[in-house]
Amino acid sequence: MNDLEEIIAKLRDKATMQGIAGTDSGRAVLQRIADDYARLEAELAAKVPEMQRLLGQYREVLRLARKYLRKGWLA
Structure with a gap:
């Protein structure tokens, strides 16, 4: 079990x-x-839009x- x-x-x-x-x-x-x-x-909520943007870019x-792999352009 960790400290948290x-x-x-x-x-x-x-x-x-x-x-x-009681103290x-x-x-x-x-x-x-x-x-x-x-x-x-609050910090995490502020980062959510940025994370969503980055995930969209990765997608x-x-x-x-x-697409390029299917076409054989990347090997």
């Missing part, structure tokens, strides 16, 4: 969560996790490569 999986397992444990949420430092950690998640989610390259 271990953290997730602890966060899913209700007793552990009640212990964490100021625990609440600060949970807030930081929530803030980091929101930041990462076009593959389409042309297949």
Whole structure:
């Protein structure tokens, strides 16, 4: 189990969560996790259009490569 999986397992444990949420430092950690998640989610959402554009370009390259291979132009 990697570190992230271990953290997730602890966060899913209700007793552990009640212990964490019951302290100021625990609440600060949970807030930081929530803030980091929101930041990462926004960053990924901003990258989606660029990724879709790149995938479209790769699809076009593959389409042309297949076409030229069928015609025997690429060997």
